[in-house]
Amino acid sequence: MAAAVISMTTAALDWVSVVFDAPLARAVVFGVHIDGHLVVEVLLIAVILFQLTRKSYKPPKKPLTEKEIDDLCEEWVPESLHPPITEEMKVEPPTLESAAGPHTVIDGKKVVNFASANYLGLIGNDKIIDSCVASLEKYGVGSCGPRGFYGTIDVHLDCETRIAKFMGTPDSILYSYGISTIFSVIPAFCKKGDIIVADEGVHWGVQNGLYLSRSTVVYFKHNDMTSLEGTLEKLTRGNRQAEKIRRYIVVEALYQNSGQVAPLNEIMRLKEKYRFRVILEESHSFGVLGNTGRGLAEHYGVSIEKIDIITAGMGNALATDGGFCIGSARVVDHQRLSSSGYVFSASLPPYLASAAVAAVNYLEDNPTVLTTLRSNVSLLWKGLSDIPGLTIASDPSSPLVFLKLKKSTSSSKCDLELLNKIAEKALREDSVFVVSTKRSVLDKCHLPVGIRLFVSAGHTVSDIKKVSDSLRRVAALVLAEHI
């Protein structure tokens, strides 16, 4: 048995060596020795090439026929343009019959108004109204064109110079609407691939700007500096790529959704440590914070050049409309061609620009209005300190006083119902106008809802007493079962 196997293997080996020693195998072609294994390799390559040239089997693609497309189009049923209308959608806000000053008229009754962000009490100010009248008679109402096409009127340029002088920056740029300022500025500077670290409590305008910029956005916990530091550390640690892309921190000076004030000194320290740029939204703090109303930078004693971009809407303290943005000369010039809300939109009506100039002049000449505002706020704090079921959640220096429920119910919808009841009762029975938080379904902010009171320098001591008493009474009634 073994012998047969041995003989077979030797025979096979002999045969293989014969093949290898065959004359063809020892040929010399063009001076190159050809060994036997080359023949096998050439055959192998030939087989591979043959297989590659064969077409692979793909199932045939059948495009839809016209009839099939017709059928699909017939069958398709779109949703309705609007969802079913619920009861809460039908509620109309109260209609004012006079100016939205500290006292206004609703439904024929005189009402104390804490729903307008008229912080310096400039609604109804005679100097401002006179300058508006002069402007209306000279320029008409609208400016009839964007800034690039004869919509730049000399009052716009005056307004920009005045604001820049007031804030101490080289130049400023004027926008025609408060909310469009921030959502035009952010996409002008932040593009796809940039990193933005934003507070989770920023308002819808900022959120829209962040979405339109297509940058990577990371949110940190509302007004929490340790969370901010942690986020910045995580983003920059070991990431050498981070040096080459632009990085921004976006915060609001005074948050509309909670009344908190951002700690600018902490933010500046973190910004310098991690090399980020700061975009500061000052709509509710311009004209309010700081000894002379120059905003958060003055409040914290930070030099204005250190903050890269500041935007503000003028619809609050300055009692006019529109917005502005300040920064270095390069920052402002860049926006004149690339900010969509500036280039593609009609410019601010000239009478509103002259109202802004008059308001800034008034603020510079009468800094005592800020002391009145601050004393009103502290008086209101005292009055609201013992309301059953409600607690003050805003910063003591903020004129936007934010009350939230001490014990929240299961859902923010139920919270909102209770708060709406309180606001409505206060208006109907005590003639005091306060408002609850209104949130759109498109808003990504999840901070707790509450009641907002906008304190003005035009409110008197008796107004403040009236609102505290009213809220105390109404809250006790509405939240009785709830506490």
Added chain:
Amino acid sequence: MVRLPYLIALSTLFSYGLLFAFGQMRDFFRKLIDWSKSTSEDLKGYAPICLGLEDFYTRRLYLRIQACPIDCFSRPIASAPDAWFDVVERYSNDNNKTLHRTSNTTKCLNLGSYNYLGFAAADEYCTPRVIESLKKYSPSTCSARIDGGTTNLHTELEELVARFVGKPDAILFGMGYVTNSAIIPALLGNGGLIISDSLNHNSIVNGARGSSASVRVFQHNSPSHLEEVLREQIAEGQPRTHRPWKKIIVIVEGIYSMEGELCKLPEIIAVCKKYKAYTYLDEAHSIGAVGKSGRGVCELLGVDTDDVDIMMGTFTKSFGSCGGYIAASKEIIQYLKHTCAAHLYATSMSPPAVQQVISAIKVILGEDGSSRGAQKLARVRENSNFFRSELQKMGFEVLGDNDSPVMPIMLYNPAKIPAFSRECLRQEVAVVTVAFPATPLLLARARICISSSHSREDLMKGLEVISNVGDLVGIKYFPAEPPKCVEQDEKVL
């Protein structure tokens, strides 16, 4: 559509190519110089705030077009933007990097502002009422509409706009741009489809991008291409998952501001109805300016307003104010009042501006007791048709349809843009020139906006100046019609 002759296309491309090459060379030298200088400690570690390519256009092309004492963009004015206005003279010491105002002004004929019905300046009916409302309600309400910003004026205007436009209800916003940017996300979200015209305005593009819906574009003013796109999209469904679309909205404009042409509304509505898509009509330039009683493109083309689901418009152009509106069915408006971010968070429209629109609409409808509205509408139509036909007779290439008060004159070459603009200003006519990126690169143009406050003499002066400058600059691309005296000679013979 614009017919672009080959020779002109080649010469325009060559000019842009030259400018681009020069720009790149200067950038290169700038980089060398910067590299040799050391950067300051402060900026170390920060990426530059404006990256290289982004403001290439600004630095190299825009500044060259401005490079002359009288420049073309952002000219300030010192009076109301009426038929004649005062343009402020500016000078520059540093080759047009910064421009300084002087206190000298030149009175010029205004062919650039959107003032179709002449409400831009102080008006005898509107201005006293506006001043009265200013004294009563003050310039701003400092509050959002849903908080404490709704006054009687706002509710009155909403009813008036709904009645004027022909829809059950309307909602107001303080700025036209924000109207589009905030409404489109409220109507559609993920799973929806927006089909928009390729030449739609930037506010619509922004609104479409701000919603998380998919966006497709159809060829400008082409109902057949719209039908193709609709069929394809409905059959395919959402990308990747192929689920059916939740809803489809087609967005078109009444008058396209860069082309001056009207939308082919009846055909587009027919296509949308067939495929069950919703229509959104942006009448920024056409409301108040076209149509027998100023009710816009629907009236002019005979379309029933019930067939258009959502009608949007602005008050900046024909009504001489600011702000925008949306008119639709009662349910949609109720839903928008509850959801739309601009209604909930943005300051409400300034009360004097609201009063201006109320008075302007009353004048147009004749409810002020005079026939000034009808006169204005007739005059703007006559003026536009006269001006357009005269320009075409002179040999200019003018775009746009009859009855539209917007007429672009083609320039093409980038060097002709500043030349045309400055020459016209020297002869006291103010025109607007538009180039990339508002128009396609090769199709730069000068855009004329006619107003009802232009008298026949104003138009004749404008035509004379434009004809002279056109000869100087060389933009009469078509043969001019022979003048009438030739016919007289033939008669004599």
